[in-house]
Amino acid sequence: MNVVVDLNRCQGYAQCAFLAPQVFTMHGEESLLYTPVIAEDQDERVRRAAAACPVQAIVVGKEAGSGAR
Ligand code: SF4
Known part of the structure; x- marks a missing residue:
């Protein structure tokens, strides 16, 4: 599965890093690093992280995967 984070929108709340630490990690206070292609066993966690992100x-x-953004 693919994952994209709109880093212009991301406010560094770190909800995602808390819910799916293998995919999202905070780098410093506000910058987020993430893995764009995730393993299947991380799907559920990533979906939860997406749902939990306060700014979607x-x-x-x-x-x-469409590259629309
Ligand atoms: S939960 Fe959303 S706003 Fe917070 S760090 Fe993750 S992507 Fe950014």
Whole structure:
């Protein structure tokens, strides 16, 4: 599965890093690092992280792979 984070929208709340630490990690106070292609066993965690993001910056699945942003 693909994941894209709109880093312009991301406010560094770190909800995603808390819910899916293998995919999202905070680098310093506000910058987020993430893995754009995730293993299947991380799908559920990433979906939860996307749902938990306060600013809906995380896009997962097909939409993330389209390169629309
Ligand atoms: S939960 Fe959303 S706003 Fe917070 S660090 Fe992750 S992507 Fe950014």
